[in-house]
Amino acid sequence: MIENPKCVIDARNIVKIYQNGCEELKVLDDISLQVLKNDFSVILGPSGSGKSTLMNILGCLDLPTSGQYFLDNTDILNAKENQLAAIRNQKIGFVFQKFNLMPRLTALQNVMLPLLYRGVNEEEAIEKAKEKLDLLGLADRLSHRPPELSGGQQQRVAIARAIVGNPHLLLADEPTGNLDSKSSAGAMEIFKELNCQGNTIVIITHDVEVAEQVEKMFYIRDGKIYDKD
Amino acid sequence: MFIPEAGDYLKLRQLIKIVLINIYHNKTRSLLTTLGVIVGTATIFLVVAIGNGGEAQVNEQYSRLNVGTVIVMPASRGRVVDPLTENDVHLFMESDNIANAFPVLQGSGDINYDNYTQGSRFMAIYPEFQASNHLTIEQGRELNQEDESRSNRCAVLGAELANTLTDGYASEIVGQSININNRKFEVVGIYSRVGDGGSGMSNDDSAFIPYSTGRKYLLGSRANPIIMAQATGLETVQSALQDIKAVLDETHRMGGAEQFRIMDAGSRLVAAQESARTMSMLLLSVAAIVLVVSGIGIMNVMFVTVKERTKEIGTLKAIGAKKSEILYQFLVEAILISLAGGILGVIIGYSTVPVLEFFELPALPSISGVLIGLIFSVITGVFFGFYPAMKAAELNPIDALSYE
Known part of the structure; x- marks a missing residue:
């Protein structure tokens, strides 16, 4: 095994098979993929291509049937459940298509959550969350709850939550899928800006327009991945 | 190779804060859920109060009469022949x-x-x-x-x-x-x-x-x-x-001992204690049934809550909440709801004491009654909250995230 210290994602021969009764469904078929530090990559694929499954595996929410996956040189397949939770907490920042904010918590409390689950004390969490919300232009929305915010604002809260813990990898699943074109462009600008600041970003999408704005593109179809540099 | 320590957990203070926000958001439902616990805890509190009151009364009678005293009197109140x-x-x-x-x-x-x-x-x-x-x-x-x-x-x-x-x-x-x-x-x-x-x-x-x-x-x-x-x-x-x-x-050859009532203080008091104990057992079983029923109510509501928040649970897992943290979160929610019910129950039980006294039922409120009531309410929360909380903790993050 060659360890590349600059390699954030190092997935090798990933296979994922779902058992559907006695039928075997091969969703991911021998996928190998590398993402280097400070890369901005997109995984493009139509629905049913297996891109969500791949994203779940890359995000350590699911384990492959076979293959190897090193995230930031950590062997994910040999990690225990609690370690996976800690890895998700500290190494990965998720941005979801539907934002997935806690509806009863304020914007500030939402952004604080990943830090709180890390055992960070309240004062420090408030300070860091404010900093990120400020960065994303939401300094005047700290005590608003998600239902009181626009879609674009909610997505910015979600992005703030994803980056608040300084993750090694920002993983965005259709981040513009629920946004109008203006907010969508705004979100892409944020990702580009975050990438310039040194964040490693992977966006999973079916939207070719989104994909074309990104320097490095993987194309996934029927469970197979193609490099499309 | 660095694997993050799994030992860092959400602090209890933060956990309770989040739970309180959730309970507050569902205040009507939470209040309705507590009704059974309120009644159950109030009953337990009163059982202990009545038990104490009865005991105090018996002890007072003991203090008034020597235990070895035997009283012989004519059995009938009318004219005594013999x-x-x-x-x-x-x-x-x-x-x-x-x-x-x-x-x-x-x-x-x-x-x-x-x-x-x-x-x-x-x-x-x-x-x-x-x-x-x-x-x-x-x-x-x-x-x-x-x-x-x-x-x-x-x-x-x-x-x-x-x-x-x-x-x-x-x-x-x-x-x-x-x-x-x-x-x-x-x-x-x-x-x-x-x-x-x-x-x-x-x-x-x-x-x-x-x-x-x-x-x-x-x-x-x-x-x-x-x-x-x-x-x-x-x-x-x-x-x-x-x-x-x-x-x-x-x-008294005409009627013998039959025509007299022979009472001894000791056995009278024993009988009084016995009936007080029976009364307490009866009330206690009522309280137990009420608490079990209200516990099932809590379980039901917690299941609905877990179902409603499935997607949130998935999100929490994605941002790094551990299984045990999800478990605690829902368990603490159930416990806080039942504890709130317990506290209300004790207050209501306490304010019922004058009513009992009006009906000449001796009731003596005590700290032990408060504690026993609260302990039972918390036990109800733990016992019936555990299963739904376990279900929440065991949710697969992918399924939970895709739940609509």
């Missing part, structure tokens, strides 16, 4: 199991002091009666052997009676004279208050005169006495009862 005699008293005394026996006469009439008349009970007693009934002197002196042998026309009053006759200035009556059924007596003392035994007639409301005086001046020599006997000890009470029955069968 009355108890002083001969019976002497025969009782011959038993090895009986330390002492003496007759007591009861009468009622008007007691007059300083132009005020009060209908009351009076008792003609031997000096020994005072010790047997735990009558102690508050002021003045008690009745003694000399009063008895000389048939002195003196009286000692119960605390309440002395109060009533003097309109609150009881102390002034000692040394003064009163009339009982128009006969003059000198008040030589006042007994300390013994409290209401719950039997209706209290020694506090009575006047006491020497036995011989009572026969001579008020009740006549044909009055029917009751007999109080004192067993040599608690363990000889049963034998003493046997001896008394034997004597009565022997001396």
Whole structure:
């Protein structure tokens, strides 16, 4: 095994098979993929291509049937459940298509959550969350709850939550899928800006327009991945 | 190779904060969920209060009467064909199991002091009666052997009676004279208050005169006495009862012991305790059923809550919440809901105590009642909250995230 210290994602021969009764469904078929530090990559694929499954595996929410996956040189397949939770907490920042904010918590409390689950004390969490919300232009929305915010604002809260813990990898699943074109462009600008600041970003999408704005593109179809540099 | 430590957990303070936000958001539902716990906890609190009250009452009765005391009286309230005699008293005394026996006469009439008349009970007693009934002197002196042998026309009053006759200035009556059924007596003392035994007639409301005086001046020599006997000890009470029955069968050939009621204080109190215990058990099982039903209610609501928040649980797992953290979160929610119900229940139980007292059910609120009530409410929350919380914790993050 060659360890590349600059390699954030190092997935090798990933296979994922779902058992559907006695039928075997091969969703991911021998996928190998590398993402280097400070890369901005997109995984493009139509629905049913297996891109969500791949994203779940890359995000350590699911384990492959076979293959190897090193995230930031950590062997994910040999990690225990609690370690996976800690890895998700500290190494990965998720941005979801539907934002997935806690509806009863304020914007500030939402952004604080990943830090709180890390055992960070309240004062420090408030300070860091404010900093990120400020960065994303939401300094005047700290005590608003998600239902009181626009879609674009909610997505910015979600992005703030994803980056608040300084993750090694920002993983965005259709981040513009629920946004109008203006907010969508705004979100892409944020990702580009975050990438310039040194964040490693992977966006999973079916939207070719989104994909074309990104320097490095993987194309996934029927469970197979193609490099499309 | 670096694997993050799994040992960093959400701090309890933060966990409770998040849970409180969730409960507050669902306040109507949370309140409805607590209703059962409120009733259950209030019942438990009252069970303990009633238990304590009953025990206190029993103890008070113990303090009023020697445990070894046996009372013999005619079974029927009407005219007594075959009355108890002083001969019976002497025969009782011959038993090895009986330390002492003496007759007591009861009468009622008007007691007059300083132009005020009060209908009351009076008792003609031997000096020994005072010790047997735990009558102690508050002021003045008690009745003694000399009063008895000389048939002195003196009286000692119960605390309440002395109060009533003097309109609150009881102390002034000692040394003064009163009339009982128009006969003059000198008040030589006042007994300390013994409290209401719950039997209706209290020694506090009575006047006491020497036995011989009572026969001579008020009740006549044909009055029917009751007999109080004192067993040599608690363990000889049963034998003493046997001896008394034997004597009565022997001396009262017309009807034997059957026509008399023989009561011993000990077994009466045991019976009272027994029924108090039965009452407590009954209430306790009601409380248990209420708590189980309300626990099932909590479980139900928690299942709905978990279902509603499935997507949130998935999100929490994605941002790094551990299985145990999800478990605790829902468990703490169930516990806080039931604890809130418990606290409300204790408050409601506490405010019900005056109502019980109005119905003459002795209830004595206590810290132990509060604690037992709260402990049971929390146990309900833990027990019935655990399964839904476990279900939430075990959710697969992918399924939870894609749940709509």
